[in-house]
Amino acid sequence: MAAPSTGPWDELRDGEGHPRPAAAEILSVVDALGIDELRNRQAAAAADILTMGITFTVYSDGRGIDRAWPFDVIPRVIEAGEWARIERGLVQRLIALNRFIDDLYNDQKIIADGVFPADLLHDSANYRPECKGVHPRFGVWAHISGSDLVRDADGTMYVLEDNLRVPSGVSYVLENRAVCKRAFPEVFARQSIAPVDSYTEELSKLLVSLAPDEVTNPSVAVLTPGIFNSAYFEHSFLAQRMGATLVEGGDLVVTGDGTGDDRVFMRTIDGLQPVDVIYRRIDDLFLDPEVFNPESTLGAAGLMRAWKAGRVAIANAPGAGVADDKVVYAWVPDIIRYYLGEEPLIANVPTYRCLYEDERKFVLDNLRELVLKPANESGGYGIVIGNRASDTQLAAAAAAVRDEPRNWVAQPILQLSTAPTVVEDGVEPRHVDLRPFILTGKSSYVTAGGLTRVALPKDSLIVNSSQGGGSKDTWIVDLGAGWGQY
């Protein structure tokens, strides 16, 4: 960890305020435009977003409201050489995590070898005993993941968390690029900026590769909880780009009774048609009322039967979330070493696990200097930032930790890096993170960059769009010879 004395790292300018090499071009354009023209381009981008219908849904008074996607026109820039290293680290990480999940639901060698504690598994909220003994193709469970990266004051990029269940945001990576190209056409013409558009093609290939053996021309469906889900736009976007069918639970029917002819169908205007691959965007517990939450109408009764019988592929596989847990997170470096015999190429944030007495004691003694996170929440909910919490909040947090220690981990407070952002008073640095998307199947693919989220209020660290965060386009800029076989 760096000493927190120097202030945050800025993604576009070095400590002296000079442009970093990969950002020199965009910053010279931004500076030359001046704030008024920059605001014009920001307004034009906002208008594009409105007419293109790029939205996300927020809940208010019990109903979903479709909001225009918040976008900042100044991109975040990463130099291609650095990105290549990060990409290798993410691929390595996801291969290891998938080996780990497959092991947990089958032989549990990592537990037998004493590397991962058995009781952790049994306490895990995302472990699904219903999935034991299943062998998804390629041994891959988390096909689509989005790992959140943050950069600390000394410039080190850390993985903050792995999202292995239903990570969202990738559609905005593609849309942000489309909008940003219109905002800064001159820079795209002059520079080598890695394209992001091939993601849906790669995703489509991955999903098709998962289809049951006997199927020659697989039918792929994206399963959405419906139009009130905050990520509905994305579900629709991905289905549209892949030519897949966007289905809701009510569109699906599973035939059979568990004796082998269990198969998933969708209701079309010409009767029932088979579905071979489901990219599901609903949580495990809603997938199948026969097995999980019996009240759920979002999934379809019998899905798990058909999946276990190998008649339908589900991505991500049910139960993949077992490795998406802020407690398991602390073991990821060990998991990488155990399965791959390699050192992690990308760093984990040091993480204190409250279920261990010594680490818990350290956490309780140092709450002020730590970020306290619930082990199984996403979206930034339930996080307590020690140096920003009131005494009452800290006391409540301490009580919660003592009460259910397994539910909590703590990490040092990182100085999230910043990037220049158009705000009320002009262009000012705002904190950012980065969510690249990683596809894992027979081979791996990482988006060029990812979704940069930005905390718009001054000094805020909360980047989630559900809590007022914005977004930026992310440029992987090659200062060398161009893209080649990237």
Place this chain on the structure above:
Amino acid sequence: MAVMLLSRVAERIYWAARYLERAEDTARVVRAHTEMFADLPRQSTGMWRPLIAVVGGGAQYDARFGEEVSENTVVSFLLSDHENGGSVVSCVGAARENLRTTRETVPRDGWQALNDTYLYVNVEVDRGVDRRARERFLGRVIADSRRIDGILASTMNHDEAYAMWRLGRAIERADMTTRVLGVRAAAVLSAAETDGEHRRYDELQWMGVLRSLSGLQMYSRAVRGPIEGPAVVRFLLEHDRFPRAVRALLREIRRSLNDLPDPARLLDEVDNVDAVLRDSTADGIDGAELDDAMDALQIAIGQLDRLIHDRYLRLGV
């Protein structure tokens, strides 16, 4: 090729088409009447009341506004009233909501055009009620609706989803033609029988009917005669090439159905609508008879709509 159109998606496309057509048709009716009333000598405010009947909002209107039939009340009700599910602003909103939930099926340009219309209508509709800005507002709604049709026709696979769109358009359009005729034409005809004073303006009023359906120019081309009630009615019901005439629309409905799986039962039902259509003009076209005949035609179209739902849109529900 297996049919990969979900029933749920088919239903949304069908209704997006119907709602957009309804918005366009309502805009057209209001535009034609605004124009026509400007030419009539005595501007009795009661003249606006039949417009409510054209869009079938009578009961709701009476409950909310009673005897109040000023131009402003009627036009607001038809254009900008969010409580009225048949107003232009409500229909455009409903069309957008249906298309928003089928974006994976409908070409992106089509969705963007409709979204753009929606944004425009929501900002401008109150101004559009005002007579000075009304023509521009209504013209834009009508042109946008036509534009969206054009985008889909030229960029969408002409598959089952597109057939659903055309089907929704044609059903709604046929229904609207019978409504305009039923209410407006019956009123004109009966007035013509009873009131000599009105007769002088017959031609103007029949022109208004034709304009309500964008049919004046095509009528003149096809009929090559004066604008007379019976000829107008026959043109709007029986012409097989005017795209808003019921006979031509039945042809369009048959063509759309033939692009959908196993439509035999529905084609029989179209034949039934056709039989009702033939009956409607069989015994001359007097005011009350025409009114009844249009009711019968609307019922037959409604029955076809129900069967479309049963056959394609409500599978397994």
